[in-house]
Amino acid sequence: MSYYLKNTWYVAAWSEEVGREPLRRKLLDHELVLYRKEDGQPVAIGNMCPHRFAPLSMGKLIGDCIECPYHGLRFDETGQCVANPHGNKAIPPKARVPSFCIEERNGLIWIWGGDRGAADLDAIPDLSYLEEPATRTVSGSLHVEANYQLYIDNLVDLSHAQFAHADQLGVENFGNAELEVTEADEKVCVVLAIPDSELPPAMRAMAEEPEARGSFILEANWQLPSIVTNHIQFLKDSDEPVFKSFGTHILTPETKHTAHYFYGLTRRHRLDDPSVDDAVRAWHLRGFSEQDKPIIEAAARMMGDETDPVGMSTAPLPTDGGNVRARRILKQRIAEEAG
Ligand code: FES
Numbered sequence: 001m002s003y004y005l006k007n008t009w010y011v012a013a014w015s016e017e018v019g020r021e022p023l024r025r026k027l028l029d030h031e032l033v034l035y036r037k038e039d040g041q042p043v044a045i046g047n048m049c050p051h052r053f054a055p056l057s058m059g060k061l062i063g064d065c066i067e068c069p070y071h072g073l074r075f076d077e078t079g080q081c082v083a084n085p086h087g088n089k090a091i092p093p094k095a096r097v098p099s100f101c102i103e104e105r106n107g108l109i110w111i112w113g114g115d116r117g118a119a120d121l122d123a124i125p126d127l128s129y130l131e132e133p134a135t136r137t138v139s140g141s142l143h144v145e146a147n148y149q150l151y152i153d154n155l156v157d158l159s160h161a162q163f164a165h166a167d168q169l170g171v172e173n174f175g176n177a178e179l180e181v182t183e184a185d186e187k188v189c190v191v192l193a194i195p196d197s198e199l200p201p202a203m204r205a206m207a208e209e210p211e212a213r214g215s216f217i218l219e220a221n222w223q224l225p226s227i228v229t230n231h232i233q234f235l236k237d238s239d240e241p242v243f244k245s246f247g248t249h250i251l252t253p254e255t256k257h258t259a260h261y262f263y264g265l266t267r268r269h270r271l272d273d274p275s276v277d278d279a280v281r282a283w284h285l286r287g288f289s290e291q292d293k294p295i296i297e298a299a300a301r302m303m304g305d306e307t308d309p310v311g312m313s314t315a316p317l318p319t320d321g322g323n324v325r326a327r328r329i330l331k332q333r334i335a336e337e338a339g
């Protein structure tokens with residue numbers, strides 16, 4: 001059985017990552033090259049030249065085609081070889097690379113993981129808040145050496161913040177946190193509420209009222225196949241948010257044991273303040289690159305070829321409730337797809 005759901009949309013890149021310089025990226029076990037045509041439309045085709053297997057991503061764009069860096073065969077956006085500079089210039093009949101169904105929406109380039117004919121544009125997850133006016137999103141991405149679901153486990157499990165990110169998100173009253181896990185329409189929602197709290201350190205630099213006390217509420221929403229949006233709020237007694245942000249976390253499998261992690265933080269306050277952008281970038285660097293990544297990668301190495309901790313763990317915790325449910329839904333969908 002496949003380790004990922006095929007007939008669904010995954011993120012291939014943030015829009016700004018793809019331009020007129022070919023971008024090599026391995027996604028869903030496929031070696032791809034991504035680029036934009038002259039009219040700006042993004043293209044994703046196989047990266048391995050069928051002649052002597054040079055990566056097309058090392059080549060150059062000629063109009064809407066890409067030219068192999070080794071002997072100059074040219075391929076168009078459908079993956080078809082359209083020019084051969086050698087001999088009688090005849091194009092070998094089987095000279096083509098695969099092409100992939102991609103769509104740009106909400107500042108992301110999405111790729112369909114299954115058969116082209118089954119691609120359904122209406123099924124692209126709605127992340128339109130990323131493009132709403134009066135918001136600002138600071139984004140980034142990481143390559144990670146862990147199965148994509150181990151990353152989803154981490155994002156759905158809000159309790160890790162108090163330990164893995166103690167210096168950033170730790171608060172004194174964590175022991176009184178209340179956890180709620182709900183599931184509906186193949187979506188899982190986890191809410192962790194910490195009453196009578198100070199603002200956690202990472203939020204102070206971004207908030208309007210850094211010294212406020214109130215309820216620190218973290219919410220994670222998982223949806224198929226591997227998208228988590230989280231909502232961090234800090235409410236004063238009056239229920240007026242002192243801090244509110246939306247986090248976007250999307251995992252795309254690269255191989256069974258590696259993945260691409262796309263993240264962003266969207267805010268609705270202090271939009272034009274570059275010091276807030278810097279604080280968000282500092283949080284991403286500290287939280288994601290220096291704290292989550294080494295722990296998740298090390299745990300993945302401990303697990304060897306296994307990628308599902310649920311059956312393996314002898315120490316289940318109540319805080320695993322959300323990720324166990326998300327895994328169950330995804331497993332069921334993969335099994336259905338495999339027939
Ligand atoms: S390897 Fe691409 S043209 Fe020879």
Ligand SMILES: [Fe+2]
Pocket residue numbers: 154160161164165287292
């Ligand atoms: Fe984390």
